[in-house]
Amino acid sequence: MGQPSSSSIIFFIIIILLLFNTIPSCFSGPIKTEFIYPNFTASNFLFVDNSGGTFLTSRNGTYKASIFNPGTDEQKNFYFSVIHVSSHTIIWSANRNTPMSDSDELNLTSNGITIMGSNQNFIWSTPSLKSSVYALQLKENGNLVLLDKLNVSLWESFDYATDTIVVGQKLKLGGGLISSKSDRDLSSGDYNFYVAKDDGYLQWNGLNYWKLTMYSAGFKDKNAPVKYMALNSTGLYLMNDGLVVVIRVPLPSKSDFRIIKLESNGKFMVSSYSDTTKEWNRERIGPENDCQIPSFCGRMGVCVESASSTCTCSSGFRSESNSKGCEPVSSNSLLPSACNSTAANSTQFNLSEVKYARLSSDLSYYVNQFLSPDKFGVELSVCEDLCSKNCACLGFFFVNTSGSCYLIRNQLGSMLSINAPNDKLGYIKMNVEKRNGDGTDDSNDDGGRHIPIAPIVLLPSTAVLLVFLFLVAVILYRRRRKKRLSVIKSIKLGRFESSASMEFDFNSIPGLPVRYDYSELEAATEKFSTQIGAGGFGTVYKGTLPDKTLVAVKKIINLGVQGRKEFYTEIAIIGKVHHVNLVKLRGFCAEGQQKLLVYEFMNRSSLDRTLFGTGPVLEWQERFDIALGTARGLAYLHSGCEHKIIHCDIKPENILLHDNFQVKISDFGLSKLLSPELSSHFTTMRGTRGYLAPEWLTSSAISDKTDVYSYGMVLLEIVSGRKNCSMRSRGHSTEDGNSDGGHSGSGGNLYFPLFALEMHEEKRYTEIADPKLEGRVSSEEVEKLVKVALCCVHEEPALRPTMMNVVGMLEGGTPVGEPRPGSLNFLRFYGRRFTESSVLAGSNNVFTIYEQVNTASPSTATNSSQTAHSYLSSQQISGPR
Incomplete structure (x- = not known):
């Protein structure tokens, strides 16, 4: 064969160049930064040389878009994903329920993004768009956006969250997250989270089992409808329009990268990642208790709450041999499957003979606290019949005292072991197995063990007696039922009889x-x-x-x-x-x-004994934690409940302490449950001397701001370690050696709120702190709490912050307010009258002071001292629990 001619060589080179020009530019091409444009094709195979299918990164390389396999090399399931580079975390995936192969292709055209299989089968695409696509952008916050030629967004990945959201991303009302089956299988799992008008809820099998306000650190700020959920550097928020926070969950200090993820095990997790340490920090976990996870112990398993929750089976059940969960001990009974389910084996059941296994009274079910009854005021037999006729019903819970019937539908989860007897008794449906291979029912074939029932011939007199007894029983039953239903109706209408002649029927109160x-x-x-x-x-x-x-x-x-x-x-x-x-x-x-x-039981007793007693000194951080816990409890009462609750008697005696100074507010006997239309009419005098707001004495309307005033007075006592109205402690002498320093009266008696105001005006905050701290607190720390306290005790209720705002100021999410001197001048009257009355009648005659102030204060001059005096008999009507 001869040597090729020069013309043949030139022709061959031209052909090679043309071939290279026709090969897609994406073939092992460079990774694009921030933008790619239509007529672009990508697959894992084409980009195999580029870090596992990566074809696009954000401007600073924080995120990448990749065709990625989260599993093993053998699994070969690929997903078009957005990944946080440093932590290697998938924050979004397009085709989670239809994975790609390594040769399937993603195409960006003017119509959007489409993923097609190698055999041209459809896998995933963006929806129809309003205009043609100009570019695909991966933003620095992780949002993947399709843009038109005017740079207007046509589609965003942030609007289609999977199981994760990041800072800056919103979940709109009705939107949510769906868990993945596992970290390697991104297809939709069994759990979902959704944003509702009143909260954010976790669901399993379509039923709620947890909500955001169940976080110990979470609370409700306003009674307003929720429009969306957002995550930022300071917390997790459920928002109304604008900047109105409805519910918030504060988070620790800022982090390099923070996400919310609905884990495959059903837990709602807020986590942060440190680029420095390369470690994750789990900041919030919900539910905090594993036993609140509906399937933690499998079907009919019993979760026992402990340091590490354990699983067992209840009486009459045993562990399933092939899976997590429990099954009946009896060999001729099996747990049912829902209507649309296929039984685990081919055994046939006689569905006309349904039996029920009664659970012990110390077992509860995850959904009980969220469900409303399917029926109310019925008998057990009615509830049982309701479940028997519904193929989706797998059991029910029944409350005998109220006749409430709760059906368990579609799928059984785990049971929860509780310490105290449960008022809701559970009944699990059982199907009787047909044993005969020919499908006939052998339930009546007992091998001759049936004892024939002899016919009973009743004498006429016996029959008459039985009929009479039956009629008496029917009459008594109807009277009892009528009385119970009448009481239930009264409860529904909110009618509580308080007359001395009426003994309330507690058996009829639901819940x-x-x-x-x-x-x-x-x-x-x-x-x-x-x-x-x-x-x-x-x-x-x-x-x-x-x-x-x-x-x-x-x-x-x-x-x-x-x-x-x-x-x-x-x-x-x-x-x-x-x-x-x-x-x-x-x-x-x-x-x-x-x-x-x-x-x-709270083993540390009440705050007054710890604060004013002779035991160990409360350190500053402990005082701060007590102040914050009390504020959170009040904030929940005011705006986190279904109806506003005003405590009306906040004082150290009603603030209880447990291990590690866990704080709980007690004594709701003086609370008033208010509806919006009634709140302005609640003016009956209640409370305890030293903590009563001025409006109690002027017959003004009482509101949640009354609790705010009492809290402010308690906060001053927490800071100072002494009662607000008492003899001066030597530790509070001022620097010039004068026992009163010219402040707040003379002699040995001191009205401390006035002293705190004067020290605030002179910026001498360390003078206010408890001397027993011996300098173990900074002036700035004392200043913060004193300012919050003085804002709380403004004379005009409208100037006082809400308890939600107080929590925000203490946590640092809200700027600390500045006390208004004009609204604190009444403290000077109180202080002067306190000094005068203590000389005449002793330092404990605080209400004599209030009477005198009522006539002397310019803001209350229209009220006589006689008005205040008329309330003296009801001033101190509550004590510690």
Whole structure:
């Protein structure tokens, strides 16, 4: 064969150049920065030389767009994803439910993004767009955006969240997150989170099992509808229009990278990543307790809450051999499947004979606290029949006292072991197995073990007697049912009878906490031998329940009309209020004249004993934590509950402490549950001397700002370590050696709020701090709390911050307000009258001061001292629990 001619060589070179020009520019091409343009093609195979299919990065390289395989090399499931480079975290994926192969292609055209299989099958695409695409941009915040030629956004990945959102991304009302099956399988899992008008909810099997306000650090700011959820450097927020915060969950200090992710195990996680340490920090986890996860222990497994939650089976059930969960011990009974499910085996069931296994009273179900009854005021048989006729119903919970029926539909989750008996008793549907291979029912074939039932011939007299007894039973049953339904109707309408002649039927109140017999509580308290507190309506005793749980038992002693109303209010309100900073009502007793309330036990007693006692000194951080916990509890009462609750008696005696100075507000007997139309008419005098807001004395409307005033007074006591109205402590002498320094009166008596105001005006904040701290606190730390306290005690309620704002100021998310001198001048009147009256009648006659101020203060000159005097008999009507 001869040598090729020069013309042949030139022709060959031209052909090679043409071939290279026709090969797509993306073939192992360079990674684009920030923008790519239409007629672009990418796949993992084409970009195999570029860091696992990466074809686009954000401007600073924080994020990358990649066709990525999160699994092993053998798995070969690829997803078009946006990935945070430093932490290697997928924040969004397009085709999570239809993975690509390594040869499938992504195409960017003027119509949008399309992913097609190698055999031209459709996998995923962006929706129809309003105009042609000019460019695809990957922003520095991780948002993937399609732009038109006017730089207007046509489509954004932020609007189509998968299981993760990042700082700057919003979840709109109705939008949410869906968990992945695993870190390697990005397809949709069993859990979802969605934004509702009132909260953010976690769901499993279409039923709620947790919400954002269940975070111990979360609280509600306003009673407004939620429009979207957002995450930023300071917290997680549910927002209304503009900058109106409805619910917020504060977060620790700023981080390099922060995400919210709905994990495949059903936990809602807020995490931050440090570029320095290359480590993740889990900042918020919800639910915090594994036993609140619906499927933690599998179907019918029982979760036992402990340091590390464990799984077991209840009586009558055993562990399933092939999976997590429990199955009936009986060999001829199986748990049912829902209508649209396929049974685990081919065994046939006689569905006309449904049996129910009753669960023990110490078992609850994850959904019970979120569901409304399917039926109310019915008998157990009605509830059972309702479930039997519904193929989707797998069991039910029934409350005998209220006749409430809750159906369990579609799928069974785990049960929760609880310490106290449950008022909702569970019943699980069982199907009877057909054993015969020919499909016939052998339920009547017992091998001759049936005992024939002889016919019973009744004499005429016996028949008449039975008919008579039956009629009597029917009449009694109807009377009892009519009475119960009447009471239930009254409760629904909010009619609580407080007359002395009416003994309320507690058995008909839905949702009550555990009811104890008097003998049980008498035994628990060793016949009420250990008193731990006392107040105007009762005495508090320490008790131990049979399960070794410590409780505080309040024995109501004033059983007049007011006492009964107090008791009903406590039961109705506290039993439904749950917050980490509010004392929990565990149960109650109502037997004749005996009325008792059972609370969780707080082993550090009340704040007054710790703050003013002779024990160890409260360090500054402990004081700050107590102040913040109290503020959070009040903020929840004011705006986190379904209805506004005003405590009306905030004082150190009603602030209880537990291990590590966990704070809980107690004594809701003086609370008033307000609707918006009634709040302006609540003017009845309540509270305790030294903490009453000025509006109590002027017959002005009482609002949540009244609690704010009391909180401000308590905050001053927390800072100073002394009562606001008491003899001066030597430790508070001023620098010039004068015992009063010319401030706040003379002699040995001191009205401390006025002293704090004067020290604030002179910027001498260390003079206000408790001398027992011996300088272990900075002037700036004291200044912050003193300013917050003075803002809270403004004379005009409108000038006081809300408790939500107080929480924000303490946490640092809201600037600390500046006290207004003009609205604090009344403290000078109080201080002067305190000094004058203490000389004449002793330092404890605080209400004489209030009467004199009422006539002397310019802002209250229209009210006579006689008005204030008329309330003296009800000034001190509550005590510690």
